[in-house]
Amino acid sequence: MGKMPDGKARTALDDDVLVPDPKLPPTSVDEVALEAEERKWTPTKIAIWAAIALLGGVAWFMLAIVRGETVNAIWFVFASVCTYLIGYRFYSKVIERYITRPNDRRATPAEYKADGKDYVRTDRNVLFGHHFAAIAGAGPLVGPVIAAQMGYLPGTIWIIIGVVLAGAVQDYLVLFFSMRRGGRSLGQMAREELGVIGGTAALVATLLIMVIIVAILALVVVNALAESPWGVFSVGMTIPIALFMGVYLRFLRPGKVLEVSLIGFVLLMAAIIGGGAVAGTEWGAAFFQLDKVTIAWGLIVYGFIAAILPVWLLLAPRDYLSTFMKIGVIVMLALAIIVVRPEITVPAFSEFASRENGPVFPGALFPFLFVTIACGALSGFHALISSGTTPKLIEKERQTRLIGYGGMLMESFVAIMALVAAISIDRGLYFAMNSPAALTGGTVETAATWVNSLGLAGVNITPDLLSETAANVGEESIVSRTGGAPTLAVGLAHIMQQFIGGTAMMAFWYHFAIMFEALFILTAVDAGTRVARFMLQDSIGNFIPKFKEHSWRPGAWLCTAVMVGAWGAVLLMGVTDPLGGINTLFPLFGIANQLLAAIALSVCMAIAAKRASFKYLWIVALPLAFAAVVTITASFQKIFSPVPAVGYFANNAVFSKALADGKTEFGTAKTVAAMEAVVRNTMIQGWLSVIFVVLSIIVIITGVVATVKAFRNEAAGVGHDDHEDPAVPSRGYAPAGLIPTAAERELMAEWNKLPAELRLERPGHH
Amino acid sequence: MNAILEGFRGFARYFGSVMGADAYRKYLEHHTASGHKGAPMSEREFWRDHTDRQDSNPQGRCC
Secondary structure, eight states, X not given: OOBOTTSOBTTHHHHTTOOOOTTSOOSSOOHHHHHHHHHOOOHHHXXXXXXXXXXXXXXXXXXXXXXXSOEETHXXXXXXXXXXXXXXXXXXXXHIIIIIOOOTTBOOHHHHTOOSSSSOOOOHHHHHHHHHHHHOSSHHHHHHHHHGGGOHHHHHHHHHHHIIIIIHHHHHHHHHHHHHTTSOOHHHHHHHHHHHHHHHHHHHHHHHHHHHHHHHHHHHHHHHHTTOHHHHHHHHHHHHHHHHHHHIIIIISTTOHHHHHHHHHHHHHHHHHHHHHHHHSHHHHHHHOOOHHHHHHHHHHHHHHHHHSOXXXXXXXXXXXXXXHHHHHHHHHHHHHHHXXXXXXXXXXXXXXXXXXXSSSXXXXXXXXXXXXXXXXXXXXXXXXXXTTGGGTOSSGGGHIIIIIIHHHHHHHHHHHHHHHHHTSOHHHHHHHHSOHHHHOSSHHHHHHHHHHTOOTTOOOOXXXXXXXXXXXXXXXXXTOXXXXXXXXXXXXXXXXXXXXXXXXXXXXXXXXXXXHHHHHHHHHHHHHHXXXXXHHHHHHTTSGXXXXXXXXXXXHHHHHHHHHHHHHHHHHHHHOTTOSHXXXXXXXXXXXXXXXXXXXXXXXXXXXXXXXXXGTHHHHHHHHHHHHHHHHHHHHHHHOSSTTTOHHHHHHHHHHHHHTTOSOXXXXXXXXXXXXXXXXXXHHHHHHHHHHHHHHHHHHHHHHHHHHHHHHHXXXXXXXOOOOOOOBOOOOOOSSSSOOHHHHHHHHHXXXXXXXXXXXXXXXX | OHHHHHHHHHHHHHHHHHHTTTHHHHHHHXXXXXXXXXXXXXXXXXXXXXXXXXXXXXXXXXO
């Protein structure tokens, strides 16, 4: 279908090698027919798209222009869904036509490398769910909540526009390019495309970034569980439940995945309900009431043990449980928001949108809003998934658009719903929950006084509201429960109790929300530690070959200990930080995640350039430039800003000077030890920022160099190695999108008539 | 009634596939179709191998 800008037919290059089997029907819809189908605008089609555009326009108008007292949550749903539909139907097709140029006559790795285990052709709709479950976790649930400090509009615009132009583009391109390379990882692609320097920098940056991401996710869990006997009990119970499920699947009924997940789910609900009862008893409250440091150490020990235990015992069953909960919870949240349609009283732009001293996270809207919301708009971590399992399961090349681009749109929708849930609660409550204890003072009275002193429009909170909300959700206190998870849980409980159960059920819904967030995060911590350990083993293995043997226990344990030690140290630093932890470390999380995106997009740009897509290279260059500018600016501000709240080194200097002057308390640090902790922490955080930004600049420069080189080669007519696997003709057919088109249905019917012995084994009849 | 039941079954099947419950069936299909000589692994052996391979080949889970 279609011509390239230079006039070449888009698949001409492969035509000579892709000799189809004459006994088989075509393996791809005829390009002319496809083109005709896409170009033909019937009145119904025009009416539908006009309606979508109109509804989306009205929704954006309601959110962005109309300034009433309140705005209804349903407009968030309409604005996002209509924009996603338009982005998917129009923008992703531009990418498909000019950058990826899929060719269904080519076999995918799942076909030519089929082994029935890792490389398995998977039904596109199943793979969509599978990929979505792998990319979505706690990230999109936490970032938007923290970013709500600035009001709802900046976050909403960034989540929706960002995903269409950046996040989904990255996921789609990485997935497609990795699929063309037999499912190679991002690290391998970086080495091939960017050379030794760029590749090594990308690898080191990825490793460091994973440490930061795991540490800060763990910090979110610690903050959600501290001083909460109910939460500690019910989340702690997930471990024996997972162990039981693992044994059940291994020895009792192997392969009964759905069955064991249902059993696990029932046990999980029992653990949540039981948690309330246990926390109500005197011994339960005494035994499970743990402070942050204890929980952090527990998590570190747990992380180490979980990463060296066999997968079947803990990781695999918990992953099933987590996937089960993920899809269930998200469907439930969407339904609840559509049914309840809460009224939002938060302003579009809050007082903090134009300042840089917000209590939840410091810094100005640009660039810090764009790093605070990473997952949901642009998440570099996805590049690791899109170049991992998913490309090995794709059935036909054209399906990558649905799975890569479409899957990320779904994650963005999750982020929008999390934002809606968080802003549906009282604004005073929001600031009382999300500001560090150093500011709120930690008690309901001091918190209420402090929040009211901020001078926020329409905010007048009473200590009673704070203690009443805490009592409703079954917690002792909700003051300064930073990290986003508790706020989202309160918001969700607030919406869900209007949907099912009333106030009496609020405590259940709150702990249900805490439970699933903790479940997602623990799975990510586990898997992240394992992946990082293997990366470390492979890197050390280049010098000491013994380390490359993955089954060599001492090596595995040592590398696991190093990785757990690294994220554990950052976690403890965050937990004990006198300045609050989340507000100092969360920007690092976002910066790390988006620097990874910049690395992934650099690799994609180099590849796209080698495919001679120069005229449309801006599709990749645009998100790359944006991510680079945002993260490098944010890093520079974190490193060089003279404002102590923003710059790590500025803060370090201020506290060092105070210590040198012999002061025994300074700012929010009330002891000399706390002041020394601030000096230490800011130094570490500052140097981490320096290392990240230097590594990423190296990768981006090598990416640009590779792009320019490809351009010169093309101009000089010199060929270059595209590193793709050789083209193999496909022997099967499946439609590309969610709903097959007329031409696709026709072709499917032809394939269905084929005698069984000529057909490839079909991946799942539905 | 039948339609509701069928719809529910379809959903359960879809959900099961997303979670990877049909991995063994796919393995068997692959085994038959590719004409391997030896007998395929039993269901128990397959799932053992399935998780044991993940030990040395971890899959990332995102944030």
